[in-house]
Amino acid sequence: MTFRFPLTALAGSALLLAACTDPAQLNPDANYTRDTAFVGAALGTVAGLGASGGTAKGALIGAAVGAGTGALIGNRMDAQAEALRASISNDNISITQDGDLLRVTMPQDILFAVDSTDLSPTLQGDLAALANNLNQFPNSQAEIVGHTDNTGDADYNRDLSVRRAQAVSGVLVNNGVAATRLAATGRGEDSPITSNLTEEGRAQNRRVDILIRSTEV
Structure with a gap:
């Protein structure tokens, strides 16, 4: 049996999760890899739902792809932040x-x-x-x-x-x-x-x- 979900409800929930991070409230100890994987999964869910007509399988595939992409970006941003902190001398x-x-x-x-x-x-x-x-x-x-x-x-x-x-x-x-x-x-x-x-x-x-x-x- 193929389960279908209300597309607008799930899309809205995913986008709400993705928007929970406020760039104005910055955390010096934040982990880009974890956070962007989470956001990527949320946005990937939306894309997967749209491409599959709202099926659970499509949502899971979209979430997995989005999480992987988000983690890759987050990993690079973590590395960039670490390298920058090591190179800046002015306290x-x-x-x-x-x-x-x-x-x-x-x-x-x-x-x-x-x-x-x-x-x-x-x-x-x-x-x-x-x-x-x-x-x-x-x-x-x-x-x-x-x-x-x-x-x-x-x-x-x-x-x-x-x-x-x-x-x-x-x-x-x-x-x-x-x-x-x-x-x-x-x-x-x-x-x-x-x-x-x-x-x-x-x-x-x-x-x-x-x-x-x-x-x-």
Whole structure:
């Protein structure tokens, strides 16, 4: 006997499981291999159901294929995160990971002087290490996002955050990363990670995030 399941119900459940991981809540101890295998299985279930007309066999095959693909991607992302942590020397740079996202956060106060887009010479080595990591793992792409605190004019802050992100991107390109793998954007003061009411909070909000994702499917 062939069992059939309501496709929309199972698909919705699988996608809900796949969406449970919030990239904004990053866990430095997360295991990419385990998490992406789980997500891959959920999404594979949806694909298997669609291809087989909603049969249990199709769902199981889809889940197995999806889990294998997710585990492969996760394994590579785990390796990329480990290699990057080993190559970054500045203790003020944080590297956190969750699912298929690797976030490298560089405080702007160690990257730039006040109101400047000239990168500090002391960070050139760590940016070169980041570039080497991206070259070592070519099946990934990076979005460089500049952020400021809320001091000063909002439009000026947004423009400054874009130019600073572009400056970081330029160093990565100069170190051999293909420009097609990079995107530089700025959000100004619009995405704080803590309150701007204290100097300590404003310092945390002034940052450049490098968001690395796998390009494999």
